[in-house]
Amino acid sequence: DIQMTQSPSSLSASVGDRVTITCQASQDITNYLNWFQQKPGKAPKVLIYDASNLETGVPSRFSGSGSGTDFTFTISSLQPEDFATYYCQQYDKLRATFGGGTKVEIK
Amino acid sequence: EVQLLESGGGLVQPGGSLRLSCVASGFTFSSHAMGWVRQAPGKGLEWVSSVSGSGGTIKYADSVKGRFTISRDNSKNTMYLQMNNLGAEDTAVYYCAKVNSLRVPSGWLYEYFQHWGQGTLVTVSS
Numbered sequence: 141d142i143q144m145t146q147s148p149s150s151l152s153a154s155v156g157d158r159v160t161i162t163c164q165a166s167q168d169i170t171n172y173l174n175w176f177q178q179k180p181g182k183a184p185k186v187l188i189y190d191a192s193n194l195e196t197g198v199p200s201r202f203s204g205s206g207s208g209t210d211f212t213f214t215i216s217s218l219q220p221e222d223f224a225t226y227y228c229q230q231y232d233k234l235r236a237t238f239g240g241g242t243k244v245e246i247k
Numbered sequence: 248e249v250q251l252l253e254s255g256g257g258l259v260q261p262g263g264s265l266r267l268s269c270v271a272s273g274f275t276f277s278s279h280a281m282g283w284v285r286q287a288p289g290k291g292l293e294w295v296s297s298v299s300g301s302g303g304t305i306k307y308a309d310s311v312k313g314r315f316t317i318s319r320d321n322s323k324n325t326m327y328l329q330m331n332n333l334g335a336e337d338t339a340v341y342y343c344a345k346v347n348s349l350r351v352p353s354g355w356l357y358e359y360f361q362h363w364g365q366g367t368l369v370t371v372s373s
Contacts, residue, residue: 141309171351174359176292183342183363184284184292190351195361227292231359234280234306236294 142166146228146239152247159215161242163228168208172232175204175213178241179224187226188213218244249273249362251343256367259333263371267328269343269364277301277321280346282360283328285339285369295341298326310336333371340366 143166153159163173175188186195188204191211201216215222223246228239255267269281282297296307296317305317316329326343347361 171353172357178292183365184360185363186359186361189359189361190353190357193351229292229294229360234282234297234299234304236282236284236297236360238284238292238294241291 142169142230142235142237144228144230144237144239146242148242149240150243150245152245153218154247155218155220157218157247159218159222159244161213161226161228163206163211163213163239165209165211165230169230169232171207172230173204173206173211174229174231175202176227176229177222177224178227184227215244249345251345251362251364253341253343253364253367256341256369258370258372260373261334261371263333264329264331265333265369267330267341267343267367267369269326269328271324271326271343271345274345276319276324279348280358281319281326282344282346283317283326284342284344284360284363285337286342286366287336287339290339293339296328297346330369333369335371338369338371340368342366 145164171191173191176184178184192204203214225241225243250272252270283295298317302319314332319326343364344360345362348358351357
């Protein structure tokens with residue numbers, strides 16, 4: 141099974157900061173990597189699919205990059221509504237694995 | 248508008264069974280794979296199971312294989328998760344999710360969980 145290692149597990153940042161989260165797959169997953177945002181008590185919401193494609197309606201301050209085993213998620217300028225937990229996920233042929241999550245908190 | 252509505256959660260004793268349902272609307276149900284994802288209290292997301300649009304292909308996480316059964320009734324726009332021999336480790340919010348398929352610039356057909364329900368809580372406790 142593919143394992144997804146996400147780091148850091150939490151971070152503190154201020155509004156306007158640039159935030160970067162990394163995700164490493166245990167084997168080559170080409171571009172089959174998605175990023176989700178989850179707020180307390182709510183369902184996850186997809187932000188990025190295919191490693192770098194922005195989901196419709198998602199602000200352009202969110203971006204993703206990478207391929208193979210190493211991926212990066214960036215928020216270029218953190219906004220108050222961005223404080224949440226973020227998950228990477230690989231999905232291929234009906235199987236999925238999530239990273240452990242990164243909680244982005246207010247500094 | 249895509250809507251996914253889970254139901255069937257509740258309190259069940261260890262060793263018991265429960266069947267979750269996910270009723271879908273706003274899209275052609277039979278054309279999309281679907282899946283279940285769960286989240287234990289205070290923990291991260293865990294994929295549970297997925298089923299193809301026809302129902303002919305099914306995958307399970309190792310943690311539920313042999314105990315859970317996913318199915319779908321395309322005539323009722325409904326997906327199910329039959330959960331047997333439940334343990335405390337199965338306590339979680341269970342989300343159903345719709346898979347979106349699209350052609351990406353590389354030319355591949357790419358699939359991902361695009362829409363999610365609001366979740367239903369399953370508590371396994373005596």
